[in-house]
Amino acid sequence: MKTKSRPRRRAAAPRILPALFALLLFALAAPLLPGCGGRGDAPGTGDASPGVPAHGDAIVEGSIGDVSGFLTAVTTDSASHGAAAYVFNGLVRYDKDLKLEGDLAESWDISPDGKKITFHLRKNVKWHDGAPFTSEDVLFTYRKMIDPKTPTAYGEDFRQVRRAHAPDPHTFVAEYDRPFAPALASWGMHILPKHLLEGHPDISKSPLNKKPVGTGPYRFAEWKTGEKTVFDAYADYHEGKPYIARVVTRVIPDLATMFLELKSGGLDLMNLTPLQRTRQTETKQFRKSFNKYQYLSSGYTYLGFRLSHPYFKEKKVRQAIAYAVNKKEIIEGVLFGLGQEATGPFKPGTWPYNPDVKRYPHDPAKAKELLAEAGWKPGGRDGVLVKDGRRFEFTLLTNAGNESRAKTAAILQQNLAAVGIKMEIRTLEWAAFINEFVKKRKFDALILGWSITPDPDQYDIWHSSKTGPDELNHVGYANPEVDRLLEEGRRTFDIEGRKKAYSRIQEILAEEQPLVFLYYPDALPAVHKRIRGIVPAPAGISYNFIQWYVPKGEQRYTTFQQ
Amino acid sequence: MNGHSMLRETLRRLSRNPLAVAGAAVVLFFCVLALFPWLVSSHDPNRIDILKILEPPSGAHPLGTDDLGRDVLARMLHGARISLSVGFVAESIAIGIGLVIGLLAGYYGGKVDSLLMRFVDIMLCFPTFFLILAVIAFIGPSIWNIMFIIGVTGWMGVARLVRAETLSLKERDFVAAARAQGAGTARILFRHILPNTLAPILVAATLGVAGAILVESGLSFLGIGVQPPTPSWGNILTAGKDNIEFAWWLSLFPGLAIFLTVLGYNLLGEGIRDAVDPRLKGR
Numbered sequence: 001m002k003t004k005s006r007p008r009r010r011a012a013a014p015r016i017l018p019a020l021f022a023l024l025l026f027a028l029a030a031p032l033l034p035g036c037g038g039r040g041d042a043p044g045t046g047d048a049s050p051g052v053p054a055h056g057d058a059i060v061e062g063s064i065g066d067v068s069g070f071l072t073a074v075t076t077d078s079a080s081h082g083a084a085a086y087v088f089n090g091l092v093r094y095d096k097d098l099k100l101e102g103d104l105a106e107s108w109d110i111s112p113d114g115k116k117i118t119f120h121l122r123k124n125v126k127w128h129d130g131a132p133f134t135s136e137d138v139l140f141t142y143r144k145m146i147d148p149k150t151p152t153a154y155g156e157d158f159r160q161v162r163r164a165h166a167p168d169p170h171t172f173v174a175e176y177d178r179p180f181a182p183a184l185a186s187w188g189m190h191i192l193p194k195h196l197l198e199g200h201p202d203i204s205k206s207p208l209n210k211k212p213v214g215t216g217p218y219r220f221a222e223w224k225t226g227e228k229t230v231f232d233a234y235a236d237y238h239e240g241k242p243y244i245a246r247v248v249t250r251v252i253p254d255l256a257t258m259f260l261e262l263k264s265g266g267l268d269l270m271n272l273t274p275l276q277r278t279r280q281t282e283t284k285q286f287r288k289s290f291n292k293y294q295y296l297s298s299g300y301t302y303l304g305f306r307l308s309h310p311y312f313k314e315k316k317v318r319q320a321i322a323y324a325v326n327k328k329e330i331i332e333g334v335l336f337g338l339g340q341e342a343t344g345p346f347k348p349g350t351w352p353y354n355p356d357v358k359r360y361p362h363d364p365a366k367a368k369e370l371l372a373e374a375g376w377k378p379g380g381r382d383g384v385l386v387k388d389g390r391r392f393e394f395t396l397l398t399n400a401g402n403e404s405r406a407k408t409a410a411i412l413q414q415n416l417a418a419v420g421i422k423m424e425i426r427t428l429e430w431a432a433f434i435n436e437f438v439k440k441r442k443f444d445a446l447i448l449g450w451s452i453t454p455d456p457d458q459y460d461i462w463h464s465s466k467t468g469p470d471e472l473n474h475v476g477y478a479n480p481e482v483d484r485l486l487e488e489g490r491r492t493f494d495i496e497g498r499k500k501a502y503s504r505i506q507e508i509l510a511e512e513q514p515l516v517f518l519y520y521p522d523a524l525p526a527v528h529k530r531i532r533g534i535v536p537a538p539a540g541i542s543y544n545f546i547q548w549y550v551p552k553g554e555q556r557y558t559t560f561q562q
Numbered sequence: 563m564n565g566h567s568m569l570r571e572t573l574r575r576l577s578r579n580p581l582a583v584a585g586a587a588v589v590l591f592f593c594v595l596a597l598f599p600w601l602v603s604s605h606d607p608n609r610i611d612i613l614k615i616l617e618p619p620s621g622a623h624p625l626g627t628d629d630l631g632r633d634v635l636a637r638m639l640h641g642a643r644i645s646l647s648v649g650f651v652a653e654s655i656a657i658g659i660g661l662v663i664g665l666l667a668g669y670y671g672g673k674v675d676s677l678l679m680r681f682v683d684i685m686l687c688f689p690t691f692f693l694i695l696a697v698i699a700f701i702g703p704s705i706w707n708i709m710f711i712i713g714v715t716g717w718m719g720v721a722r723l724v725r726a727e728t729l730s731l732k733e734r735d736f737v738a739a740a741r742a743q744g745a746g747t748a749r750i751l752f753r754h755i756l757p758n759t760l761a762p763i764l765v766a767a768t769l770g771v772a773g774a775i776l777v778e779s780g781l782s783f784l785g786i787g788v789q790p791p792t793p794s795w796g797n798i799l800t801a802g803k804d805n806i807e808f809a810w811w812l813s814l815f816p817g818l819a820i821f822l823t824v825l826g827y828n829l830l831g832e833g834i835r836d837a838v839d840p841r842l843k844g845r
Contacts, residue, residue, distance in 0.1 A: 256804040275629065279616070279808060333612030333630060400785050403629075403804055410630055410791045414610050425789060426702070 050532055051551025055233075058246035058557040059531065059548075061269045062258040064401055065430055066226050066251045070212035072190050073145060073152045074204035076472075077434070078451070086231045086247060087128075087214035088190035091119050091138065091172070096537035096544065098350075098454045100184055104133065104191055104215065105172075114179035114493050119172045119187070125238045127193050128219040135166035140194035142174070149201045153470055156460060157186035181490045181498060182457040191215065217242045217546045226251055243533070243549035246557070253401055262290075268528040273403060274336040277524045290526045291534070293541055296349070297523035300342045301405070301449040303396075303412060303516040307476045309444055311392065318513040320370035322360035324419045325412060329362070331519050334407045338524060342517035344506040345450065345458055351495065352456035354503040357510035367419045378420060385420035393422040394444035397437055400427040405447050408518065412447075439469050441476070447518075456502045459486045462509075477514040530554040572761075575837040582833020588826030592819070596646050599639035607636040608791050616809045626811035629801050637793035638815055644794040646823070648709050649775040655713025656774075657720055657767055664724025664759075665751050669732055679725070682718045690715050694781065703786045712774050720766050727759040761838040768831035772824040779820050795820050 065079035072084045091105040102108070105119040125133040144150050145158040160183065163175045176183060192203065193213055200206035212220045217239070218231035231247045250267065252258040259276050261267045263286065272281065272292070281292060303325065305312035312318060327341045346353040376385040376392055385392040396412065398405045409425045416423045423445075428437065437443050450461065460466050463486050464478035482505055489501035509515075525541060527534060533548040534541050550556070576582050595602060605623075611631035619626045625634040667678040697711050731737060732755065740754050781787030782796025783803075790797055795816040802813030 256806070275805070279805075329610075329612050333610065333615065406790060407630055411610055411612075413791060414608065425791070427785060427789070432699075 090188035585829025605633035605636035652712035660717035660720025668728025772827035
């Protein structure tokens with residue numbers, strides 16, 4: 001499990017183990033990342049007895065995107081991070097209540113001035129190839145994270161470290177120049193095996209990125225590109241061997257097909273779409289075989305603008321679009337009410353969240369007024385606004401395979417047409433969308449999602465220095481006050497102080513609308529009933545995956561080809 | 563036999579072929595609907611109504627509503643316009659290219675012929691649909707690109723047909739006569755040979771439109787053809803696929819429309835073939 005509040009592009013995948021530390025762009029509406037506030041259905045109807053925990057059986061899950069690599073330092077999509085979470089551990093992780101707890105570190109001490117963290121590592125941990133895990137591995141990982149040859153989006157946190165050293169095999173010390181609030185969480189970064197990666201200057205090109213060896217609960221067994229990944233339980237896992245003997249993730253790039261597979265028994269777990277959940281699961285047969293869960297997912301979907309675009313440079317235009325957008329209609333029409341209106345980049349119900357920010361109720365008249373103030377006047381053919389002889393037309397990009405986003409785009413198109421803005425929609429395959437358009441900044445506007453991490457540090461998304469091609473501020477947002485507040489928020493451990501900084505950031509973002517924050521979708525996983533031990537918590541359902549089990553008599557997959 | 567009476571004779575034979583008449587009726591039916599959608603439905607095909615998502619067929623929405631509450635009938639009608647015009651335009655492009663290449667190859671023969679026909683062979687080697695997929699991925703999907711790409715990948719059959727006709731026509735006396743009168747190559751090709759190849763072209767075109775409509779539907783179904791929210795039968799079907807278990811109307815009607823149109827064109831095409839050349843009947 002990976003630990004740190006880094007932006008991850010949530011690519012594609014409802015995976016079981018939470019990939020909760022990095023900020024990710026996500027391709028699906030609501031990945032199975034841990035959620036908060038758990039207004040969850042009780043797990044099923046409770047008709048099945050809990051049974052006795054037993055080892056064995058396999059879980060087959062579906063993912064619409066394939067893994068791009070297993071080293072999370074160099075990937076930013078949720079399919080990859082989800083897969084890597086089976087194989088790797090960080091020093092710390094989030095527990096079911098989203099509090100940091102030890103993972104590879106047994107405990108840690110923070111010096112009174114907040115500038116030094118001493119991690120005491122677990123002593124019984126072995127890499128999957130049998131080599132012992134030591135503080136040298138941690139030191140090596142740190143060095144790789146700050147190495148300019150490592151193409152990582154998550155290096156910033158580690159550049160804050162002034163000195164890192166390993167006084168003995170089970171102690172690791174990180175010293176900072178200044179207090180750095182996300183420091184502890186940043187050590188949720190997956191720890192890499194030094195003995196296997198030495199001599200690979202660019203770890204993204206090392207064989208380990210395709211055949212990982214980690215310390216995690218599952219060991220890598222197989223990756224068939226575009227088809228499936230297979231993991232087997234690691235008998236010597238430091239928290240004990242997981243009950244479920246094998247995890248298979250099948251790549252099924254279409255959610256309707258995935259749902260058919262789920263119902264026909266080809267899958268044990270998937271994240272349902274709102275439509276599937278509301279219209280297709282209320283059958284006796286479905287309820288007999290599956291438990292359904294619901295909780296607010298840790299992510300939001302947004303309409304983003306390239307802020308250097310001549311039309312979107314202007315704040316009034318962005319605000320006008322925010323007024324023009326009918327978020328309620330989107331939530332009802334796309335999410336069937338299974339989600340909440342988004343107001344900013346933090347999650348309702350968590351401490352950094354500030355509900356008292358400027359809101360943009362659906363108000364086309366106000367939108368037109370603001371557009372007129374910005375110089376956009378009616379006069380074009382078919383009612384399109386015109387300024388200096390140019391028509392207000394642009395293209396919206398989003399990824400294919402995500403029905404919710406396609407529908408959101410259609411509603412946005414209608415909303416904007418009503419105020420005189422003509423928007424074309426173009427859907428692109430996920431990898432091409434990210435690599436050719438988002439990273440190269442070749443877009444006018446886009447629909448995308450960000451994951452929300454428990455630590456509120458979103459430096460990498462909003463800071464004006466983070467606009468490089470592999471960095472995550474792809475809209476190109478720059479505001480000196482936000483820069484200062486982001487800095488302030490990470491320099492104090494005082495939660496009230498941090499809260500103040502992030503509250504103000506939310507106010508500024510709400511005022512400036514560099515993105516129109518659309519909605520927080522609910523996560524809607526369905527899990528086969530034979531699988532027990534699932535306890536929904538603020539962190540979702542997947543935090544205790546290694547304790548999930550299938551009672552002996554109900555196990556479905558009993559022999560595996562090795 | 564002059565051209566006029568030949569046309570009349572052809573039409574007479576065509577009208578005696580019940581299947582061809584049925585085909586023509588279907589084609590005509592869809593063309594009329596596509597041209598005058600407001601005769602049947604006054605709904606706006608892009609009007610989203612989230613309170614009416616996925617409603618089954620009813621009085622207000624005779625073919626039900628789709629996953630955004632849009633009227634399926636209205637979308638079908640406007641989709642007909644898109645699908646049929648893609649079919650027509652794409653096939654026109656194909657005929658245009660095929661005609662020129664076929665005429666040149668047939669008329670000049672020799673090296674020109676070998677060169678052009680080997681090019682045709684090369685083009686035929688590509689699995690067309692995958693070639694189209696690749697090109698669309700490169701140039702981006704839009705109605706115009708779809709028309710263009712279906713056209714430029716679909717002309718080889720026409721080229722071969724025209725070449726074969728030209729090969730025999732250029733030896734005929736009327737061509738020799740025209741040449742003796744001092745007619746230029748262009749005049750011979752387009753005034754004397756071309757009109758005599760029109761019958762087989764008409765057959766190929768009719769069948770070709772059906773093929774083009776199918777390809778367009780396939781591309782739109784896969785999400786790389788006509789881009790939503792512009793309706794086309796193919797992309798309505800995509801929404802149908804996602805909801806096939808409980809929204810049968812979303813799959814049935816566009817599927818039926820594609821089926822009937824393609825069947826109509828095929829029947830009509832074969833009818834015309836039989837009518838213009840009775841010797842081919844039953845082959």
